[in-house]
Amino acid sequence: MQYTFAERVTHMDSSAIRELLKVAEQPQIISFAGGLPAAELFPLEEIKESYYQVLGAKDPSVLQYGATEGYLPLRQEIAAQMRVRGIVTEAENILLTNGSQQGLDLLAKLFINPGDVVLLQNPSYLGAIQSFQSYQANFMTIPTNDAGIDENALEVLIKQNQPKIIYLTPTYQNPTGSTFTTDERKAVLRIARDYRVPIIEDDPYSELCYDGQAAPPIRSFSTDDEVIYLGTFSKTLAPGIRLGWIVGGKSLIAKLVIAKQGADLHTGTLLQRATHYYLTHFSPTEHIETIRHAYQCRRDLMLSELKKAFSNKALWTEPTGGMFIWLTLPEGYDTLKLLPKALATNVAYVPGANFYVNKKSHNSMRLNFSNPSPSQIQQGIKLLAKIL
Amino acid sequence: MQYTFAERVTHMDSSAIRELLKVAEQPQIISFAGGLPAAELFPLEEIKESYYQVLGAKDPSVLQYGATEGYLPLRQEIAAQMRVRGIVTEAENILLTNGSQQGLDLLAKLFINPGDVVLLQNPSYLGAIQSFQSYQANFMTIPTNDAGIDENALEVLIKQNQPKIIYLTPTYQNPTGSTFTTDERKAVLRIARDYRVPIIEDDPYSELCYDGQAAPPIRSFSTDDEVIYLGTFSKTLAPGIRLGWIVGGKSLIAKLVIAKQGADLHTGTLLQRATHYYLTHFSPTEHIETIRHAYQCRRDLMLSELKKAFSNKALWTEPTGGMFIWLTLPEGYDTLKLLPKALATNVAYVPGANFYVNKKSHNSMRLNFSNPSPSQIQQGIKLLAKIL
Secondary structure, eight states: OOOOOOGGGGGOOOOHHHHHHGGGGSTTSEEOOOOOOOGGGSOHHHHHHHHHHHHHTOOGGGGSOOOTTOOHHHHHHHHHHHHHTTOOOOGGGEEEESHHHHHHHHHHHHHOOTTOEEEEOSSOOHHHHHHHHHTTOEEEEOOEETTEEOHHHHHHHHHHHOOSEEEEOOSSOTTTOOOOOHHHHHHHHHHHHHTTOOEEEEOSSTTOBSSSOOOOOGGGGOSSSOEEEEEESTTTTOGGGOOEEEEOOHHHHHHHHHHHHHHHSSSOHHHHHHHHHHHHHSOHHHHHHHHHHHHHHHHHHHHHHHHHHHTTTOEEOOOSBSSEEEEEOOTTOOHHHHHHHHHHTTEEOEEGGGGOSSSOOSSEEEEEOSSSOHHHHHHHHHHHHHTO | OOOOOOGGGGGOOOOHHHHHHGGGGSTTOEEOOOOOOOGGGSOHHHHHHHHHHHHHTOOGGGGSOOOTTOOHHHHHHHHHHHHHTTOOOOGGGEEEESHHHHHHHHHHHHHOOTTOEEEEOSSOOHHHHHHHHHTTOEEEEOOEETTEEOHHHHHHHHHHHOOSEEEEOOSSOTTTOOOOOHHHHHHHHHHHHHTTOOEEEEOSSTTOBSSSOOOOOGGGGOSSSOEEEEEESTTTTOGGGOOEEEEOOHHHHHHHHHHHHHHHSSSOHHHHHHHHHHHHHSOHHHHHHHHHHHHHHHHHHHHHHHHHHHTTTOEEOOOSBSSEEEEEOOTTOOHHHHHHHHHHTTEEOEEGGGGOSSSOOSSEEEEEOSSSOHHHHHHHHHHHHHTO
């Protein structure tokens, strides 16, 4: 049967690159393409014990329908964690979601009319672009100059185009690994407040800091709910459980609850209870310390391998945290066209153009260093250099 | 901060009744209001063992990101179950979702432009109404006469209004417990096919059959993907895990995968693996037999208590399966206005008007018999009779 879909479906393109990158899942391929944590570091035993205890407590409500907002003790625990990061908040300000991707989708659903402008970094997180696009947003990108964000140009742009939302990953961004300075955070917040444009602060990576601490979240400087904050356990605990959260004002959370109710009623009860058990009976901070150390070593290794193999042939970011390095080849290269050649030599990356809205970059690529092993990083960067 | 939401938010009302019914969660209240399975019958031990085995197998991929479509062996297992129900299908025709509520939301997102007409039963499942409403659908309802569906009127209605989607819960419907006959199923399918309107067949209850077998799903008569089928583990295993599925043609599944990717990337990996373990290592059919027997007893008890307490004072459905009885008081009663009185005497129900689109019914209510215990059913129906 031929279906007649809604207008928005024409804005929901299947990513051709995703098909191409399915090849990257084959075991012989060294993949820098994914955004995956290192699976061998997951706290399997502790999570097993958490599920075992929660399911063994003879309380069948762990398998029953639950409140859309989420399990109250878990929201309280997350609120406490948020306060440690400088965000003044309570359980009532928190909605639990299926990863922060669902947070993005619910916010896009609440805010975006077809044609509304979303202001974002360029490049930006692919999943955010997809969510906003599926509600038919238009995009404008944050102007930068050699000193970083061009505040004056930003202010003019916002005044002229009145965006509906500003979407930012200010800390160890996906895909570039770049980070806003504290001054930049405060400047964006001031402008957003002056022109009454809410900021969505997507913050999956700030605990993966390798050189000192991450700058405080923008939300920590906010006094009037201008900043809607998205957090997730995907990078610090495990992505396969699908658990994230939104921090917002109570009236916004009330709207989000209605949206989430229609989207999937609530996040899994058992998942929430087991995660709460894990957070309160084990040492999440120690676990984060472990992955932080491992990823720092992998970042350092990738940077030194890049220096050996690419020294004068390319530029790359030197991220102080997160999971990605952004490599830029000289003008004229097309990383999308190079990808089949890379895959043929058993190495994979994501061509940079995928992360851009409006203007495309053809000579950049995103390299992930958290998932590949140290020996894969060594071998993979050498392979990559050879195809150029 | 005052936010400017999207136009669709004005169609996403918070249900006042939901606030009122929060009272029904207090322990002293006998609640016929929820749509909850009996928690004391959940296979807690088997699910505990499933998580324990899956997490104990030292395979960290159980906590890693997974494919948006879902875990292949689980999709294969569900496809096999579908074939037992007469639906010819393969893993490639199945997308896993966070309960069938997410299936509804993804389908509404794919199909509904603002103003598009959805044709549905009146009354219908509240969650479906909410999902379609949030994409700004208009509603038309299926005409009936004393013999059930009025086929001629239905055909005229479809011809004149060309609905975008037909939404049906043909088997043991929520809220009325009513069921389409096999002839009605075939008639609706023929009309849908003739006028090229896809049917969404929502089927959470068909395994909860108490008098013989449920009629075959409409999808089992379909030959050209006119019928999109929604299944769920919420009623047969446990709702708190949040796991459902969509059966559709491969091209539709491909579109749904893109929508799901934007919505939440994928359904939890661990959840899918543990559920697959449960389905293949324990006896789901035996478990369903257990709950079927228990719910049948509760239905019989509620029907006999209604007869004792209400005999000439009301009418009610006698469902052959599912979880609900629909009680209709004489004209002039208003079940919404009666609710505070009911709550004050410690008994709760959902006023029927909540399940209606367009035309409201004021003298009906939905009564759930799967969650309350037999003694609660006896006591609660007596209390209910007293307030009238």
